[in-house]
Amino acid sequence: MQFEAGQEFARKLDREDPLARFRDEFSIPTQANGSPEIYLCGNSLGLQPRRARDYVNQELDKWAALGVKGHFDCDFPWMPYHEFLAEASADLVGAQTDEVVVMNSLTVNLHLMMVSFYRPTKQRYKIVIEDHAFPSDHYAVESQLRYHGIDPADGLLLLKPRAGEDLLRFDDIAALIEEQGDSIALMLLPGVQYYTGQVLPMAELAELAHRHGIRIGLDLAHAVGNIPLQLHDWNVDFACWCSYKYLNSGPGSVAGCFVHRRHAQNTDLPRFAGWWGHDKQTRFRMENRFQAIPTAEGWQLSNPPILSLAAIRASLDIYSEAGGMEPLRRKSEKLTAYLQFLLKREVNQYISIITPEDPEQRGCQLSLCCDAKHLSGRELFQRLEENGVTCDWREPNVIRVAPVPLYNRFEDIFRFVDILKTACNE
Incomplete structure (x- = not known):
């Protein structure tokens, strides 16, 4: 134009x-x-949907009127409330509904995913991130390496732009993988690089990683609600995102997580387990034998904060209405x-x-x-x-x-x- x-x-x-x-x-x-104001900061905190106040107040009114019964027989009962967000979340990231779950915060979810998908061996133990990663990602990866007794100076590979440039080149990433692929266990990269705004070629990166036996995870904090995503078709192993930027769900709101179906259905996959990830049919038998839900929900730890989910639902409804x-x-x-x-x-x-x-x-x-x-x-x-x-x-x-x-x-x-x-x- x-x-x-x-x-x-x-x-x-x-x-x-x-x-x-x-x-x-x-x-x-x-x-x-x-x-x-001229508000151009949705990449840091999205604006408040007007209906979020109504959605949150509905849950406050329900709490006042029903007490604990709000978990069950009413509009949008609390027990399955997170499930009401699954379809819209899946549409935004290009996933199946059983591959997504709204839970925790972004960094908590990254740690939970690395428990399952970063399984270092003596030969294959390195993690690849970009040199200018968002600090919380860098901290999380370094702490995971140290938890496994690996010195980050040895176990952390940093992708850097060429001298005098600001952007990452796929050819340089591929060259690093070709050179050190046998020693790499995990690639953790952004969908959109927070500092430069560069969209990385996620489908090509996933294919590159898997060709070398490497698991790949994505931080989609600056991608979800911003660019089209097709996580299932791209064959990404896992992805995590926050919801308070382009998803307009309020400061510190609950995050989202994607686990590809081929992994989610593997209930034997190692994980840090919690009550809300246990089989729904037997959860309230209060037995101490964990049986993971065979979907992304199997990584849940605790029941989520409903007031935050209500605000996310308000925003997701607007996305759906916008097409x-x-x-x-x-x-x-x-x-x-x-x-x-x-x-x-x-x-x-x-x-x-x-x-x-x-x-x-x-x-x-x-x-x-x-x-x-x-x-x-x-x-x-x-x-x-x-x-x-x-x-x-x-x-x-x-x-x-x-x-x-x-x-x-x-x-x-x-x-x-x-x-x-x-x-x-x-």
């Missing part, structure tokens, strides 16, 4: 947007003067391309974009580096905030901007770049 400069063109795009009505489904933060990821992805690509067009036109001398230009290699996030000699990236970020823009700063020098198709408008993009240009020129 050919874009044009000017605010009226942005308003024209908004008038033609078939998803425009979904903005009204969300509470938009306001500035001190009462006008809406799922296909129409959202179409708008997202258009929003991000429009943002790229304006950035190159208006502030190209001050800003460089380290996110891939190819739409297939990025989601909605663009990562910006400030190149202005008179202004640091941190100062620029502060000026944006002072002018009603909420985006995200990441050390050492990146402003992450994420126009989310469910609630961001093209006019948001125009106003953001206009404010950015003014700040750069001051």
Whole structure:
């Protein structure tokens, strides 16, 4: 599509947007003067769906009226509540419903998955992650290595961009696997790299890993609800994600987990077991012989927090009403391309974009580096905030901007770049 400069063109795009009505489904933060913020931070915390308040209040009312009976005979009973989220979650990640479960937090789920899928031997014991992994992933992997008595200096392989580059190349990953594949037990990589916004070739990585006898897991914190996923068809072993970014479920909300059916049905697979992962038919016999549920639910530990699940259900319902990821992805690509067009036109001398230009290699996030000699990236970020823009700063020098198709408008993009240009020129 050919874009044009000017605010009226942005308003024209908004008038033609078939998803425009979904903005009204969300509470938009306001500035001190009462006008809406330009909120471009859904990659850190998604906005609150208006119906989340109603869904959570329904459970509070149920608790008040029914007490413990709320677990059973009522609308959305608590006992199977997590099951009400399975179909929509599976649709978002391209899975079968028995391959997904909503439980715990992201890092807890990564640890639980590594208990089952990181089984080091004397020969095959190394773990591959990217050099600039999100710190919690790095901490989790290092602690797993140490738990097994392996020095991370020996057991951790870090994927790094080439000198002078910001992005990972598949050829370099393949070269590392070809060289050290016999010693690698696990690859744990992001679907979308949090710092650069690069989408990794997940299907190709899964095929590469399995060709060398390596298990592969994905951290989808910045991918789920952002880009289309096909975890089952890609043959990924496991994946984990949080739900408070693009899934708009509230700060610290319950995370999600995928286990491919070929593993989930293996109830003998080693795991850290808990009561909620035990066979549903015999759970309340209170016997002490664990029998795992032969689905992803078999990795559950405890009954989940219902109030958090209610907020997730509110967001997932909106995704379903919007038609799922296909129409959202179409708008997202258009929003991000429009943002790229304006950035190159208006502030190209001050800003460089380290996110891939190819739409297939990025989601909605663009990562910006400030190149202005008179202004640091941190100062620029502060000026944006002072002018009603909420985006995200990441050390050492990146402003992450994420126009989310469910609630961001093209006019948001125009106003953001206009404010950015003014700040750069001051």
